[in-house]
Amino acid sequence: MTQALDEIKIGGLGSSRKRVEDNRFIRGRGNYVDDIVLPGMLHMEILRSPLAHARIRSIDTSKAWEIPGVRLVLTGEMMATRNLAWMPTLSYDTQAVLATDKVRFQGQEVACVVADDPYIAKDACEAIVVDYEPLPVIVNPTQAMAEGAPLIRDDKENQHDNVVFDWQVGDKDATDRAFEQADLVSKLDLHYPRSHPSPIECCGSIADFNRATQKLTVYMTTQAPHIIRAAVALVAELPEHMIRIVSPDLGGGFGNKVPVYPGYVMSILASILTERPVKWIEDKTGNLISTGFGRDIYLHGELALRRDGKILGVRMHTTSDHGAFFSDAQPSKFKIGLMHSAFSCYDVPAAHLTARGTYTNKAPGGVAYRCSFRVTEAMFFQERMMQAAANDLGMDQAEFRRRNFVRDDDFPHRTPFGFLTDSGQYGKCLDVGLAAIGYADFLKQKEEATKHGRLLGIGISTMTEPLGAGNSREYDILGIKMFDSAELRVHMTGKAILRTGAKTQGQGHETTWAQIVAHELGIPAEDVTVEEGDTDTAPFGMGTYASRSTPVAGAAVAMVARKVRAKARKLAAHLLEVSEEDIEWELGRFYVRSSPDRGVTIQECAMAAYSNMPDGMEPGLENVAYYDPPNLTWPFGCYIATVEVDPQTGVWDVLNVVAVDDCGVRINPMIVEGQIMGGLTEAYAMASMQFITFDTQGNCIGSNYMDYLLPTAWETPGYELHEVVTPSPHHPIGAKGVGECATVGGPAAFVNAVMDAIKDTGVRNIDMPLLPDRVYEALTQRHDVSGAPPVRTDD
Template sequence: MTTTADQVGHLHTPPEIGGIGHSVRRHEDDRFIQGAGNYVDDIELPGMLHMAILRSPVAHAKILSIDTSEATALEGVVAVVTGELMAEHNLAWMPTLSGDTQAVLATDKVRFQGQEVAAVIATHPYIARDALGLIFVDYEELPAITSPQQAMADGAVLIRDDKEGQADNLAYEWESGDKDVTDRAFAEADKIVSLETHYPRSHPSPLETCGAVADVDPASGQVTIYMTSQAPHAHRTVFALVAGLPEQNIRIISPDIGGGFGNKVPVYPGYVIATAASLLIGKPVKWVESRTENLISTGFARDYHMKGELALNSEGRILALRTEILSDQGAFFADAQPTKFKAGLFHIVTGSYDYPAAHVVARGAYTNKAPGGVAYRCSFRVTEASYMIERLVQNAAYDIGMDPAEFRALNFIKPEQFPYHSPTGFVYDSGDYETAMRKALGIVDYEALRKEQAEARAEGRLIGIGMASFTEVVGAGNSKDYDILGLKMFDSAELRVHPTGKAILKLGVKSQGQGHETTFAQIVAEELGIPAGDIKVLEGDTDNTPYGLGTYASRSTPVAGAATAMISRTLREKARKIAAHLLEASADDLDWEPGKFFVKGSPEQSVTIQDVAFAAYTNPPPDEQPGLEGVHYYDPPNMTYPFGTYVVVVEVDAETGEWNVDRMIAVDDCGVRINPMIVDGQIMGGLTEGFAAATNQFITFDDEGNCIGSNFMDYLVPTAWETPRFELDETVTPSPHHPIGAKGVGESATVGSPAAYVNAVIDALAHLGVRNIDMPLLPDRVWSAIQNATG
C-alpha cells in the first residue's frame, strides 16, 4: 500500500504503455472535438414528448388557484401537471440530500422566484413553452426574506410553515471544536485579529444545463432515465426510495455530461416530474432546462456570512481560531454533503497552521431564494473555510507587523508533524507547506517584488502581492464518518481483461469532463502493464457498472482511483499464477516489470500480460478459475489533503478601483500526478473559477427576492480573454495511505485561489488600513474602500 519515494517523479512505464506520469492525450476528446459527444439533449426516443416547467415569478406567495384549462386545450398539449396531481401520487415533495424536504411542484406556497409550479407535456418543445403562457396562477404575495439576518430577526415571516414543529427560519445549527479550550486561549492572547466577510452566492453553471429523458415502459415497469447526474447509482436509490419503484427496474444512464461542478449532484424536481409524467402517460418525456432555469432554480453554492478571529501571542504564533457562520440556505436545506456534517467540511478552517484550539459555530437560515448549497468544485464547504483562514492569516500578519509569508512560515504545520491531528478532528495525511510556499515565492521573486511595490507606492501606484497557502480535505470518505442519506462513501472498480489482452474498466463514479476515460486507464496501465489505449473506461450506466457514490468533492481519484489500483493488483496476482503455469515456474520465482513476468535471473524466460490474458481463457491453470476479471470496493482509511501556495500580483487603479492581475503563480501538491497534462488543465480551470469569484461572479437578489444573475449577461463566466496567464509548478508529497499516492486535484484551485486574488488587492491597499472588501471585488467596492480608508 505504501508509496515509495521512487514513485515520485519517476516513470515506471514506457510511453507505449502510458502509465502514471505520462501526459497521455485524453481518449474522450476524439469524440468531443468532433462534436460527436452524446449528451442528454441528444437522446431521441420514439414517441418522445417534451416537458416545460412553469416557474414562480415571485419569491414568496400563497398559491390561491391554478387555471390550466387554456393550456390543456392548446393543440399538441398532452398533459398539464400541477402539485395537486403530484400530491395524489405522493410526489409533491421529495427529500433533499441534507434530510430536509423540497417541493417538487408547489401546492401551498411558492418560496423562491423560479420555483416549479406546473409542467406542460406536449408533442413539441415549442408547444410546451407556448402553453406555459396559458397557465394562470393566482398568487397572494407574502413578504420576501432575502438575507439570513432578516430571516433570523424577531417576527420574520415563517418560510417553512409546511414543516411540523418549525417555529422560525433556522435551518440547522452545528458546531465543531472545543469552545472552552478556545475561549481560554483567546483570554490569554496578546492580540486578537478579526475578520467579518461574506462569501457570496455563486452558481456552478455547467455549460450543459440539467435535464432528463424519462422512459417508463408501461408493460414491463422498466424505468430508464437518461439524466445529467454526477452520481447515477445514488440517484437510482433515491428514485427507488422516493417513488417506491423496485430498484432492479430502475436504470439511470448518465451519458456524456457537459460539466457538473456539484450542480448535478442533487435530484431536481424536473427529473421527478418527467419520470412521473412518463409513468402516467406511458411515453418517453424529455425535459431540458434553459440557462435561466439552471441559474435561478438549481443548486447554488457558498453564501456564507463569516466571522473569524485569530488569537496570537506576541511572537506571532497563532494560539486559537474561532469562527461563526450564518449561511443562507434558500427555501429548502439542500446542501449536498455527508450526513454528519451540517456545515460540510467547513471545520477544516484551521488550515495549514499548527495551533491547539479552534471552535466553529455554524447556523443556516431559510430565505426566499433557490435551494442548493452544493459543493461547487469543492469538497463540501472547504472553499469557504480556506477563504476564511487565508484571509485571516494575511490580515494577522499586517496587524502584528510581520511579512505575510514569514507569518505563515512561522505557523505552518511542519513536515515531521504528519499525520497531524487538527483541533477540529481531521487527521492530515501528509504535507510540506513551507517548501511549496518558498517555491512559489521564488518564482515570483518575492523580495524584489516587495521592493518594487514600495517604489510604486512612492509614485502613487498601488501594487499588491497576495497569497494563499491552502490545505484541502478531499476524497470522502471513510465509511465510519461519511455517508450521504445513509449510503457509505466508498467507491468501486470492476476490471475485465479480455482474451486478446484488451480490458474494460467499469466504475461507480461519473466523469463530467475530468478525463476519467484516460486517467483511470493509466492507473490500470501502470499496475497491469496493458497499454492505456487498450483500456475502455465505462461509467454512468447503473445496469452496467458497480455501485458507487459518484464524482464530486475530488473523490474520484482518491476513492475510485484507489479501487482501480487495488483491482488491478488483484488481477496481477492472478496473472502471476497464470504466468507461473505458462513458464512452468513457481509464482514466487517470477519478477514483474510493467507488461511482463519473467523468471528471476532469466529475463529471456518471460510472458507478456497479453499472453497471460489469452491463457486465462484458453489455458488456465488447473487450480484457478478461468477468466481475468474482478471487482474491488474501496473504503478509504482517511481523506487526502492536497495543498499548495498561490501568489497573485495585482495593480489597482486608484482613481476607478479597477484592478488587473499581472501574475498568478500556482504551486500545487496533489501527491502523485497520474496525467500531468490533465492535472494542469484541472488547476487552470479552478484558477479561472477562483478569478471569477474574486472579480465578478455572484448571484444577488433585490428586496423583492428577484434574482439578479439569471443569465450569462448578468452572471459572468470569464473566458480566455480576461483570464490571467497562469504560471504553474508543483511539489510532490504522496499520500501515505493511497495505493498510488495520489490526492485528488480537481478542486484545489477553486478552493485555494479566491483568497490569493483578494489578498492581493487587500495587500495593495493594506498601508491605507484596508482589511476587507467583500467578494466579488467589483471596482466600485475597491474604490469605496480607498475612499473610506483611514490609513
C-alpha cells in the same frame, strides 16, 4: 535480462497522454442527454414562480389543455395525489417538487406541461393562470432571524422560526483560555457571496417507462447515477432492479449535478402517466435561478495571537443562507460540511466553531461548487484572516504563515478541529511559490511604485484541504457509505474494459483510469476502454464530486488491477511451468527469477485465461474491487497573485499568478495542470466579478449570463504552475485529489493581493466580488465594503 516496458510510452503513470474523450467532443460527436432522441418522445417545460414568497390561491390549467399537442399538465395538487409533491433532500429536509401551498423562491417549479414539441409546451406554460397572494419576502439571514419574521417553512410541523440548524465543533473552554492569553486578537467579518457552478450544459433528463417490461430507464445529467437510482427507488417506490439510470456525456457538473431536482421527478412521473419517453431540458435561466448554488455564507472570525506571530486559538462563527429548503448536497455528517477543515495546515492549539443555518426566500440546494462541501469557504475565511492578522501584527504575510505551518516532521497531525492530516511539505511549497513570483523583488518594486502613486499588491493563499469523501466514519449519503468501485475485464487478446462507480464530467476518467491500469498491468492505456455512468453495467459507486474520484475510485482501479495481476501470476506460473513463488513481475511481464529471459507478457497470460488455464482454475481474467479509503487525502496548495489597482477607477489588473500544488503522484500531469488552470479561472471569477444577489422583493439578479458573469479568455490571467510531490501515504499509487484545489485556495490570493495594494487606506476588507466600484469606494471612503453587492435603485 528484464524487458520492462517504458511506462510513459504505454501511457502509464506520469504520461501526459492526450485525453481520449476529446476526440469525440472536439468533433461534435459527444452524446449528451439532449442528443438522445427516442421514438415517440414528448417534451416537458416547467412553469416557474415569478414571485419569491406567495400563497397560491389557485392554478387554472384549462387554457393550457386546450392547446393542440399538449399531452399532460401537472400541478402540485396532482403530484400530491401520488405523494410526490414533496421529496426528501440529501440533508434530511424536504423540498417541494411542484408547489402546493406556497411558492418560497423566485423560479420555484409551479406546474409543468408535456407536449409534442418544446415550443408547444412553452406556449402552454404561458397559458396557465396562477393566482398568487404575495407574502413578505426574506432575502438574507439577518431578515430571517429578525423578530416577527414571516415563517418560510410553515409546512413543517415543529418549525417555528427560520433557523435550519445550530451546530458547533471544537473546544470552547480551551479556546476561551487561549484568547485570554493572547497579546492581540485579530477580528474579521466576511461574506462569501452566492455563486453558481454554472456548467455549460444545463440539467435535463429523458424518462422512459416501458409499461410492457415495467422498466424505467432515465437518461440524465447526474454526477452520481447510483445514488439517483437509490433515491428514485425510495421516492417513486419502484423496485431498484427495474430502474436504469444512464448518465451519458456531461457538459460539466462542478457539483451542480449531484442533487435530485424536481424536473427529473416530474419527467419520470410524466413518462409513467403518458407511457411515452419524456425529455426535459432546462434552460440557462432555469439552471441559474433554481438549481444548486454555492456559498452564501457570513463569517465572524477571530484569531488569538502572540506578539511573536504564534497563533494561539481561533474562533469562527458562520451564518449560512440555505434558501427555501435545506437541500445541501453534501455527504459529511456535519451540518456545515467541512467548514472545520479550516486552519488544518497551521499548528493551532485551540479552536471553536459555531454555525447557524437559515431559511430564506431564495433558491435552495447549496452544493459543493467545485469543492468538498464548504471547504472553499473555510479556506477563503482562513486565508483572509491570516492576512488581516499578519497586518495587525505588522508582520510579513509569508513569514507569518511559515511560523504557523505544521512542520514536515510533525505528521500525522491532529488539526485544530479534529481531522487527521498525514503528510505535507508546506514550507517547501511556499518557498517554491515565493521564488517563482520573485517575492523580494516585488516588494521592492511595490515600494518604488508607491512613490509614484501606483498601487501594487501581492496576495498569498496557502492551504491543505480534505479531499476524497470519504472514509465511512465521517461520510455517508442517506446512510450509504462513501466507498467506490472498479470492475476490470481483460479480454483474451489482452485488451480490456474498465468500469467504475464514478462518473466523469470533464475530468478525463477515460484517459486517466486507463493509465492506472497501464501502470499496474503494463497493458497500454490505449488498449483499455473506460465506461461509466450506466447503473445496469457499472459497479455500485458514489459518483464524482468533491475531488473524490482519484482518491476513491482511482484507488479501486489500482486495487482491481492488482487482483487481476494476482490471477495472471498464477497463469504465468502455469505457462512457465514453475511455481508461483519463482515468478517475478516487471511492468507488463512475468519472468522466472532465476532465468529472467524466460517470461510471459500480461497479454499471453490473458490468452491463457481463456484457452490454457491450469486444471481447477476458473476461466477468464476479470475482477471487481470496492475501496473504502482509510482517510481523506490532504493536498496542499500555495497560490500567489500580484495586482495593480488603478487608483482613479478601482479597476485592478492581475500582473502574475503562481500556483504550487502538491497533489501527490500525478497520473496525467497535463490533465492536472488543466484542472489547476480551470480552478484558478473560477477563483478569479469569484474574486473579481461573480455574484448572485436578490432585490428586496426576492428577484434574482444573476439569472442569465449578462448578469452572472463567466470570465472569457479575454480577461483571464495567465498562470505559472509549479509542483511539489508528497505522495499520499495511504493511497495505493500515492495520488491525492486535485480537481478543486485551485478553486478553493485561489480566491483569497486575488483578494489578498488587492487588499495589500490598498493597505495604506487602513481598509480591512472588501467582500467579493471586488468589482471596480467597490474597490473605488474603499479607496476614497476609506471604509470596509461589506456584503453582497446591493441591488441599488434610485427610486
